[in-house]
Amino acid sequence: MSDELLVVRAQLGNRSALEELVARWQRPVWSYVRRMLDAERADDVAQEAWVAVVRALPRLREPDRFAPWLFTIVRRAALNRLRGQYADRHDLVGDFESDLDRSDDGARDPVDGLADRAEMVARLARLPVLEREVLVLHYLEDLSVQDCAQICGVPAGTIKSRLNRARRMLREHVQEEGERT
Incomplete structure (x- = not known):
């Protein structure tokens, strides 16, 4: 039904x-x-x-x-x-349990998956709430950009912009960690 x-x-x-x-x-x-x-x-x-x-x-x-x-x-x-x-939205930290890398071929060692998930949780937790929110809605809840826009009460272009910014921020976190190791 x-x-x-x-x-x-x-x-x-x-x-x-x-x-x-x-x-x-x-x-x-x-x-x-x-x-x-x-x-x-x-x-x-x-x-x-x-x-x-x-x-x-x-x-x-x-x-x-x-x-x-x-x-x-x-x-x-x-x-x-x-x-x-919290007073400042940029200080908010949450916890994510899922990996946003949808381009993976799926053939992974489960132990590697746990390590990757822990790393991704740490990266996502550093994102500001608005960027984290659109990633959760769009990638983890599989909602369309239009649905995300309706939920957040902003235009679809704003959602696209937040998604782009969030992906860029994640990429930067990955690059920073790569440079430190």
Whole structure:
């Protein structure tokens, strides 16, 4: 059953449709929040976001746009938590558990993969929140530039610019580390 149909059924009061929708999106929501915040806060923020989603679901006018709408609410919950704790967005540090290098052929030693993942986590943690956020949404959550733009409330060109800047910053981190070794 499609998300759109589940949303419509949930809006009409079908509890099982709502439960299926939550079950389907629970892991992606938690993963997104976990990548933006530490593990301690991720559970609380994900729970707060789901409460907001359930309360706002009856007002969703475009059920076919559920994923961007959902991530907009989740993003807002994560940023509210970050704002409450930090004054300067450039000092925010999070934890990432995934490797953004999609060009790899996939034939890798698992031990090398763990080492690479730890290195990537360290590199990504140094990125400012806005750049980290677009990388998470676009590469890790597989959302389109248009969906990222809707979620972040900025034009698509801004998302492209942030993606470009984030990739450049990651490249610079890799080069700096290479020069030190």
